[in-house]
Amino acid sequence: MANIMEMAADIIAAHASTTPMSKEELIAELNEVYSALSALEQGATAEPAETVEEGPAVSRNKAFGKDKIYCMICGKGFKTLSRHLKTSHEMTAAEYRKQFDIPRSQSLASKNYSESRRKMAVERDLAGNLAKARAARSKK
Numbered sequence: 107m108a109n110i111m112e113m114a115a116d117i118i119a120a121h122a123s124t125t126p127m128s129k130e131e132l133i134a135e136l137n138e139v140y141s142a143l144s145a146l147e148q149g150a151t152a153e154p155a156e157t158v159e160e161g162p163a164v165s166r167n168k169a170f171g172k173d174k175i176y177c178m179i180c181g182k183g184f185k186t187l188s189r190h191l192k193t194s195h196e197m198t199a200a201e202y203r204k205q206f207d208i209p210r211s212q213s214l215a216s217k218n219y220s221e222s223r224r225k226m227a228v229e230r231d232l233a234g235n236l237a238k239a240r241a242a243r244s245k246k
Contacts (some may be wrong), residue, residue, distance in 0.1 A: 108145060110124070110140060110143045110144055113143055114136055114139040114140040114143055115136065117139050118135055118136050118139060121135070126182075132194060132199060143192035150172070156192055160179070162179070162206060163176075163177070163178060163179050163180055163181035164176045164177070164181050166178070166206070170212065170216075170217075171216060171217075172216065172217045172218055173217075173218050174216050175187055175214060175215060175216045176191060177195075178185075178202075178206050179195055179202075180183075180194065182194075184216075185215060185216050186214060186215040186216070186219065187199070187202070187214040188214060190235040191214075199214055201209060203243070
């Protein structure tokens with residue numbers, strides 16, 4: 107069996123291959139995984155690192171940009187936040203809005219992304235198609 111450092115490095119390499127990470131984040135995560143694996147090897151239960159709530163990683167003004175929307179928990183930028191919140195932070199959009207006091211009227215998608223989706227819907231006449239489908243359904 108490989109030693110603990112090699113196992114920790116393999117775990118971090120797999121994570122880093124799918125998630126962009128800075129050098130500091132890689133080192134910190136390697137230390138965390140190594141300590142958890144060491145504790146497990148010695149028969150102790152691995153306790154999660156204490157999370158210190160310092161506040162948002164990004165201010166609300168910076169979080170809602172034109173090209174990207176930044177996660178206020180980790181500071182990473184995306185076109186939309188919903189999937190990131192579910193997969194990385196295991197929370198819903200409603201929980202995220204409540205935690206950071208974001209109104210429901212504020213979209214969790216970047217402005218340019220929302221605008222491009224709106225234009226696509228208008229070009230394809232999705233509203234008209236929906237009305238036709240509803241009319242056809244009501245006739246049945």
